[in-house]
Amino acid sequence: MSGPVQPPNSGRRPRVGVFKFASCDGCQLTLLDCEDDLLAIAEEIEVAHFLEASSDVGCGPYDLSLVEGSVTTAEDAERIRRIRAESRRLVTIGACATAGGVQALRNYADVTDYLQTVYARPDYIATLATSTPISAHVPVDFELRGCPIDRSQLLEVITAFLAGRKPGVPNHSVCFSCKRRGTVCVTVAHGTPCLGPVTHAGCGAICPAYGRGCYGCFGPSGTTNLPALVPLMRRDGMSDEDVRRFLHTFNVTAFAAVEEALEEEDLP
Ligand code: SF4
């Protein structure tokens, strides 16, 4: 990172924009849920654009843009290019923005089938055949994972960008969090299928702490070893189709590489 988001000695607060694409708003709500911390941050920045929080809409340029949601329409593909052009730093927040979200299930189906099933007048709907992450359209400075994101990680990312340093968000897996809180491994002890070994930390390993497997809502960690994990899932009773469904839960396209390997039967 080359420096703080605010130009040095500019005498003004950094301007922050928060933008929504195809999403449920849950990640923006995480920002609002920061409560007292948000008030402290709000004193250090100018919130120039945040439709979820204010009808006072300012225009760019922005020192830092937080982007929630995936690109699912031609208009949104154009809009993210405009936002990128107006943003010194651009951070994507959540599974929709970093991996296409649940709505990327369409990527493995015919979107017109969904339209016919869901809408009384599908001819009114103009949509792309795929749901894609923001990084498929513009350069992204940092991707914050989760569905929804973790508020402590979000605060760390915002303060890091304001200070001009790298965000201290570890890239390791949920397994590390289980060890830290002393949770017995659900796969080793109980034969419960768990995506924790390949899932990005951030939630504090909530699910294994309550005796169930992780289903990957934080997306891939930095050190995924799916070829080692898939045989374990098979051992615990999952078919290849079960594995595919497991991987498709929240970050539908994020584990595409392992699916290709399954197709080619490269995995043990
Ligand atoms: S990542 Fe999850 S919580 Fe965030 S906007 Fe998408 S669906 Fe909602």
Ligand code: SF4
């Ligand atoms: S599914 Fe995995 S990443 Fe999501 S909350 Fe549960 S343990 Fe955490």
